[in-house]
Amino acid sequence: MDTSLGDLRAELHKINHSILDLLCRRAQLVTEVLAVKEKEDIPLYVPEREREMLDDLARQNPGPFSDDTVRHLFREIFRASVSLMEQKKIETLRVSRDSHGADRVISVGRHEIGRGPVIIAGPCAVESAEQMEEVGRGLSRLGVRFLRGGAFKPRSSPYSFQGLGEPALRLLRDTGERHGMATVTEVMDTRAVGLVSEHCDILQIGARNMYNYDLLREVGRTRKPVLLKRGISATIDEFLWAAEYVVSGGNEDVILCERGIRTFETQTRNTLDISAVPILRKASFLPVIVDVSHAAGRKDILAPLGRAALAAGANGLMVEVHPFPAVARSDSQQQLDLHEFARFLGELALERTGTPFAPEAFAPRAAPVRQLEG
Amino acid sequence: MDTSLGDLRAELHKINHSILDLLCRRAQLVTEVLAVKEKEDIPLYVPEREREMLDDLARQNPGPFSDDTVRHLFREIFRASVSLMEQKKIETLRVSRDSHGADRVISVGRHEIGRGPVIIAGPCAVESAEQMEEVGRGLSRLGVRFLRGGAFKPRSSPYSFQGLGEPALRLLRDTGERHGMATVTEVMDTRAVGLVSEHCDILQIGARNMYNYDLLREVGRTRKPVLLKRGISATIDEFLWAAEYVVSGGNEDVILCERGIRTFETQTRNTLDISAVPILRKASFLPVIVDVSHAAGRKDILAPLGRAALAAGANGLMVEVHPFPAVARSDSQQQLDLHEFARFLGELALERTGTPFAPEAFAPRAAPVRQLEG
């Protein structure tokens, strides 16, 4: 390397530091401007003024940069100042891990979500007292502590079965109480949040309502844990913002549920975005669960998907279980019966010698299944 | 071809006709079964019974088909009977073209949607009286008869500008009245449908609420035209079913709005699904418009997209126009200013010597634009 290059580099080094110096003085100045503005209640950010400043700088541009590059660089510099403010805002973004550090552990009666993996299981829809008793007893004997069941069902067709409504809420609650299980059910309408809250332990926001911001705000006003499903084609960022709607209302008990996204692949109903699990766990302090049934839309790959979800760091799984899937009034293809579910649990544990499910989470598998046949 | 092959074919022909004969007798029989069931209020479709019948047939299967093929063929035969019923249902599906024939023409005050192409324009959000007067006057002089503006804005962040709410409804209505324009605004919450209906001529359901079935039902109960946007990743079928929710409530005045779908492409905010336009026009009697602003998310291709939408058969276009886009509180990148909008209209007409817009739809372009500068 000859001297000339060395000289040029030394000069470059000096200029870099002069620029740094000016940038920092500029940032200081902006902080002062903002303080004045805040005191005098003047809008902090005025796009026209930014435009004027950029126009002015472009006019003064001697080259060799194009005017567009000058605008771009200064827009970045302006943004850095704005982000000085935003940074504080993001640090206080309520769903972010940074503002909490530790994982959120959500208490639901005697049970918890956010520590060892949990299983939430139950039928797509509450259909009858017999169905609920059958499935509640079976699941509880298998060690499941969270019972799901739809009372209000979002269906593509207005003529399909829309759920039994309020009577279903009562059936679900009674079944949960009889078997010592916490209950999860979906709420779809801001006007129904009060009613559902009365009967149910965890309020579910379905994938189709993830962008229903008024509903998110409404469940944010309750003191019930909220199981928030990712929208059918929501980005991870949008998903976190949806959670922020709930949390910003004062309710920090949000469970994030990855349930697959819509893609071109047709072998599965949705494409389980397994990467979302570690990304969400890293970005947020909230627990993350995976709904394997809705992701797959088929029964034969639920166990590997469940194992993958737990291996990726999920705090739990959601699975559709129906005593007689063939006669279910919705989603009959993807619901497990109790035998299949017991096998599913076995296949989950098989791979995990640490046996996170075994002793307390799940009763021995052989016995209860036999009783189901009795 | 030798005789043997001819003989075999003759026999095949005979068997085909015997099968046809039996299939038709079977269908007749099913119709009778259904009639009895309906009279006695017995569930029409009982999955267990179907399963039993399939099991029985598989047991009797002498080959050479596999049992699965036998099940498959009979499931198709069973379904054909079910679809005999469904066919009648679909013929009476209220959004379908078959049940109406002619196009739906929706009257909104003195204006109409569903005949010649219309333009719906206005700012993303209602921000101030000055902004609305500026844009209302400008658009009206350019011949636009439908004014849009958001009072309640669905935003990804709970901390972003969420719209001015009720005051915005009043500003929108007053501006519309002053300039003889019909007004369009979004409603997001079932509880706000009454309020929004009082002030506004057309109720918009946004893309994020297309699956909000309670909201769809609620606007279906009003007598206001509904502008229904396709969900961000909704299929065309789901879109039609969403419209069916509104129409099944008794409100046939639904305008279908294609606004782009979410794909991997990043040059545009969404991918305008131009094929949806002829498919929706064919499938349904409802008018179809295209929101070019949300599809593109950029300003430089709005005119070719607008021309394409009309060439594909759209009944109109929706465009975001703001007097000063650079200072807009949302979507500042994709809103046209009034000069740009005037040029956009010119570029639409340029290609269409039949001048569908020219005489009454749009005032001469040069004059009003000059006045805007005054």
Next chain:
Amino acid sequence: MDTSLGDLRAELHKINHSILDLLCRRAQLVTEVLAVKEKEDIPLYVPEREREMLDDLARQNPGPFSDDTVRHLFREIFRASVSLMEQKKIETLRVSRDSHGADRVISVGRHEIGRGPVIIAGPCAVESAEQMEEVGRGLSRLGVRFLRGGAFKPRSSPYSFQGLGEPALRLLRDTGERHGMATVTEVMDTRAVGLVSEHCDILQIGARNMYNYDLLREVGRTRKPVLLKRGISATIDEFLWAAEYVVSGGNEDVILCERGIRTFETQTRNTLDISAVPILRKASFLPVIVDVSHAAGRKDILAPLGRAALAAGANGLMVEVHPFPAVARSDSQQQLDLHEFARFLGELALERTGTPFAPEAFAPRAAPVRQLEG
């Protein structure tokens, strides 16, 4: 606004200009460094050195910016210098409109692509002399000047019909010569480029080979026009880069063909990305055509899609036409027969009183169709 704010702003203004001044001096210096490096054949961009400089600046950072922000701002500044170089490169990017201004008009024998809209039509695959004569005569009477037909067919299954190969090339060429049509056929293998070039006027690169860079380079070495199809899920940027592969080999005769992208929607085989048409026309000087048959995968919406494509600025359309689609050996669902194609042309022209197709492009429609029946 009080004096204090005015003072602060004046100072901000001064600092902005000092920063601008330094940035421009810095850019000048970088240009000198690069000149030295180029002369002495030293690598222009050395990531380690950039990292060292960023580390050094972060160490010197006095605040209030975070170290990350300092790194970010300087990375942008460094990049601006790099992009000074790249800008020159992009200006000379050979597919870009900026490096040419005017549209590329490609001469193919007596015909041209790149001015008024053209139609490229013909069967999916060349199957027999009779088929080709039938379709060639029919199309030519309808005024079509570009005949397509596959000799090598990319098929998902290795056991499906893979095209007739070399004999098909000869059939295609002969048919084209008899009816005064230029011919288009796909080449899939670098080793076949020579052979296909001998027989055919335009080399087609199929969607599945858009990323086959060796093949792109190979056709870039020929002097035959190349019809390049967009990959099944290629971004517009990747598509332009693929064209750059061909053009950088010295062959500027590239026709860009939008043919729909893969999305979740199932009503169409692919989702026609209509926005790609104006974006490609703006970004590049190359002609853009739209393959409506592969986009739609169905016949009933081809005319509205064709109209939309032309309205969006496409230089032409590609359509699959087969004399007897029902017995076609591939793509039988989406190929038009000659009557349907004549109607398609009529429906294109109907909406375009400027009659771009009518006088020379298309012969009167009624007569030849009748003859086809004779």
Next chain:
Amino acid sequence: MDTSLGDLRAELHKINHSILDLLCRRAQLVTEVLAVKEKEDIPLYVPEREREMLDDLARQNPGPFSDDTVRHLFREIFRASVSLMEQKKIETLRVSRDSHGADRVISVGRHEIGRGPVIIAGPCAVESAEQMEEVGRGLSRLGVRFLRGGAFKPRSSPYSFQGLGEPALRLLRDTGERHGMATVTEVMDTRAVGLVSEHCDILQIGARNMYNYDLLREVGRTRKPVLLKRGISATIDEFLWAAEYVVSGGNEDVILCERGIRTFETQTRNTLDISAVPILRKASFLPVIVDVSHAAGRKDILAPLGRAALAAGANGLMVEVHPFPAVARSDSQQQLDLHEFARFLGELALERTGTPFAPEAFAPRAAPVRQLEG
């Protein structure tokens, strides 16, 4: 249930069985027809004849089915016969599990793919002898037995680094030999298959060439194992068909590599389709590995993705490792350095007390890493 319903059902039962009887006789007859045809070399499937038969049946249709339903039912019946043949074909479809039962175990020198999980690691591109020695020594000490490195790089831009070509093949081979590792490198051009086969143990087909059927056929003619990556937006079915191209050429040593698919999500470079792992394992006897680096496009979630892939049943992982990622000539963001890779291995094992990697697969982790610093 009254008698009338019972009677109707009894009759239905009888008709069902008569139809079954006829269907089976028909299938028998078709088998005979096919036998004759095969003997006399007459085309087995003639679409026109099928159309004629359907037209004939539709003409004879007495109702109540629509003609379309009759056509549909008989097309299903015809297809069932065709699928009787296809079934045999599928049973002999060479990639399917059914035709093999047991897993394919591929021998590569002293190593194997298809039993316990393996790791394939190495840099994106072969850049220099020093780089390869550094990474080869480091990986080998960590127990890795498969070394990857690109000699021919498919790059979006024709002006980006395209790989060192033949010299890189030699560097890769020499490094592998020195450290007892099998080597993997990509081949992009049919003309290069011979050359690459001479130097390398496993031929990689990249995602962009999955549809390059001539290339697939060409590697199918070699006796080298083929690592086949799923196309960027290929369906699982298309992926299996691509493998069938290779296997049908006589080469059964194909490793299927899931590497993420293109979706709307931007937090990851691609969306890892974890469901593909169990689906491919179930459908095919071929080993399945997961390329976590290309799926994620970021380094911070590789360990959870690796664990998930193995938990879902993958036979191995592929990871990009570069001695100095910051200066890599491609993919610098997603390559791990050797320390990060050692930690990655540790995080894989951590969760798996069965320690599938530990004893033989991986040397103790602490030591070699320290040596790398020495």
